[in-house]
Amino acid sequence: xxxxxxxxxxxxxxxxxxxxxxxxxxxxxxxxxxxxxxxxxxxxxxxxxxxxxxxxxxxxxxxxxxxxxxxxxxxxxxxxxxxxxxxxxxxxxxxxxxxxxxxxxxxxxxxxxxxxxxxxxxxxxxxxxxxxxxxxxxxxxxxxxxxxxxxxxxxxxxxxxxxxxxxxxxxxxxxxxxxxxxxxxxxxxxxxxxxxxxxxxxxxxxxxxxxxxxxxxxxxxxxxxxxxxxxxxxxxxxxxxxxxxxxxxxxxxxxxxxxxxxxxxxxxxxxxxxxxxxxxxxxxxxxxxxxxxxxxxxxxxxxxxxxxxxxxxxxxxxxxxxxxxxxxxxxxxxxxxxxxxxxxxxxxxxxxxxxxxxxxxxxxxxxxxxxxxxxxxxxxxxxxxxxxxxxxxxxxxxxxxxxxxxxxxxxxxxxxxxxxxxxxxxxxxxxxxxxxxxxxxxxxxxxxxxxxxxxxxxxxxxxxxxxxxxxx
Numbered sequence: 469x470x471x472x473x474x475x476x477x478x479x480x481x482x483x484x485x486x487x488x489x490x491x492x493x494x495x496x497x498x499x500x501x502x503x504x505x506x507x508x509x510x511x512x513x514x515x516x517x518x519x520x521x522x523x524x525x526x527x528x529x530x531x532x533x534x535x536x537x538x539x540x541x542x543x544x545x546x547x548x549x550x551x552x553x554x555x556x557x558x559x560x561x562x563x564x565x566x567x568x569x570x571x572x573x574x575x576x577x578x579x580x581x582x583x584x585x586x587x588x589x590x591x592x593x594x595x596x597x598x599x600x601x602x603x604x605x606x607x608x609x610x611x612x613x614x615x616x617x618x619x620x621x622x623x624x625x626x627x628x629x630x631x632x633x634x635x636x637x638x639x640x641x642x643x644x645x646x647x648x649x650x651x652x653x654x655x656x657x658x659x660x661x662x663x664x665x666x667x668x669x670x671x672x673x674x675x676x677x678x679x680x681x682x683x684x685x686x687x688x689x690x691x692x693x694x695x696x697x698x699x700x701x702x703x704x705x706x707x708x709x710x711x712x713x714x715x716x717x718x719x720x721x722x723x724x725x726x727x728x729x730x731x732x733x734x735x736x737x738x739x740x741x742x743x744x745x746x747x748x749x750x751x752x753x754x755x756x757x758x759x760x761x762x763x764x765x766x767x768x769x770x771x772x773x774x775x776x777x778x779x780x781x782x783x784x785x786x787x788x789x790x791x792x793x794x795x796x797x798x799x800x801x802x803x804x805x806x807x808x809x810x811x812x813x814x815x816x817x818x819x820x821x822x823x824x825x826x827x828x829x830x831x832x833x834x835x836x837x838x839x840x841x842x843x844x845x846x847x848x849x850x851x852x853x854x855x856x857x858x859x860x861x862x863x864x865x866x867x868x869x870x871x872x873x874x875x876x877x878x879x880x881x882x883x884x885x886x887x888x889x890x891x892x893x894x895x896x897x898x899x900x901x902x903x904x905x906x907x908x909x910x911x912x913x914x915x916x917x918x919x920x921x922x923x924x925x926x927x928x929x930x931x932x933x934x935x936x937x938x939x940x
Contacts, residue, residue, distance in 0.1 A: 503664065503672040507539050510663055518658065522546040524613055524621040526605070527571075529564040529681035532624035534571065535669050536661055538678055540622070541575050550612050550621070552605045553583040556597065557685065564681050580612050598691065606657075613656065625650055625659045628666040631715050632696045639692075643767060648726050649719045665712050733768045741769070748898055749809035753785055756807075773798040773809065790897060803897045810898055824864040834866060835904055835917065835939060842936040845927065851940070853915050855925040857933040861909040866917075869903050875913045878923040889920060906937070 511518060525540060525547045527533040540547055551568045553561050565581055572579035590600035609621045630649045637646035652662050661669065673680060689695040704711045740755045751769070756762050763782045774795035775781055781793050784802045791802045794812060801808045824831055830838045847854055873886045890900050906915040908925075915921050918939050927934055 526623045529567045531680040534680040536624040549579040551581045554586040751807040822866040826862040838938045853921045856931040857935040865907045875922045
């Protein structure tokens with residue numbers, strides 16, 4: 469049966485697709501394996517926790533996700549369905565939504581649906597339609613998981629999808645991880661159908677009389693994945709009818725190799741990588757250069773941070789201090805004998821000056837400072853200073869330091885440039901970037917915050933009003 473409200477043209481297309489599929493695989497039905505039992509055993513061996521609590525099933529209306537839904541229902545797994553209408557195929561997209569709603573109703577299951585203006589999102593973010601759709605749906609899945617207090621979302625990727633992804637990565641150029649396949653588990657995303665081929669899924673659907681929706685765009689070779697599916701895989705299957713089984717064995721070997729590499733990288737990194745109290749990753753260049761393959765090591769360690777220009781990364785090993793390479797969210801900085809990894813996202817402007825009025829007792833941006841009157845005469849912590857309030861010119865300012873800045877340090881005669889102060893303290897380039905100054909309205913430095921106080925505002929015997937300033 470077809471979903472109510474679908475067009476005659478679309479209904480004819482859906483029927484035609486089913487007829488063609490049945491004709492192509494009817495000879496295979498004689499050797500059909502009981503997929504339901506295989507899936508049950510696969511679930512028990514690899515995903516037993518999915519039986520213990522409700523899950524979310526991502527359903528498009530296509531054969532893979534519909535079969536996954538029916539199998540989970542047969543095995544009495546508790547689930548909620550989630551469907552995204554990407555508004556890319558007009559009435560067909562709406563018919564898909566109606567179909568999954570009717571399926572949920574027939575199974576007595578809850579369903580969540582949403583729709584996206586995928587085309588606009590792709591244009592605004594300069595993404596392909598496929599990337600935009602993926603980003604939108606996975607972000608929404610996480611929201612639904614939270615709203616329904618569910619732990620896992622199940623998607624219906626199969627072995628064919630895995631092989632297609634492998635070939636696509638091969639054409640684009642990839643490291644070993646690009647050839648280890650789609651992970652069965654990625655955080656809270658679980659793919660229990662990865663062990664099953666498209667033929668197995670299709671035969672199960674036909675054998676059991678399951679109805680599904682067929683996306684017309686799947687027949688087009690406009691998209692790379694479809695071109696691989698319709699042009700390349702048939703040739704590979706002609707060369708080797710058991711290509712999917714061979715592929716599974718290849719994936720197993722590649723994953724074992726990746727596991728071995730990961731273990732070795734972890735062992736080697738113990739002598740190379742440290743992390744400071746700010747979470748900054750520091751890599752010892754001298755130790756990296758002792759390795760037989762520095763570039764391969766850097767790739768394995770840094771690939772998860774989004775770097776792609778690996779020749780530029782390697783060139784940092786011999787570059788001058790201050791050189792940087794950027795990824796989307798991270799940067800790698802050469803600082804003397806270290807490569808330092810930090811996030812690039814800035815929560816405050818490096819050039820902005822933040823104002824503290826005399827009436828204020830605290831600020832939280834760009835850093836947290838607390839001001840209060842006190843009778844204390846001696847500071848007890850490096851996060852506190854005591855100043856003579858009557859010497860202050862309000863409003864006070866918090867800003868970044870510059871190379872012309874200097875202070876008159878307490879306990880010293882004369883002045884000292886901040887650049888020299890930082891050199892004496894052996895601050896890294898990143899440490900220097902994180903230094904904030906507290907100045908008065910005339911831009912005279914009161915405090916190199918958390919580091920050194922200027923004596924021009926210090927408390928004396930004649931001080932009548934003492935202000936305690938604390939970095940919290």
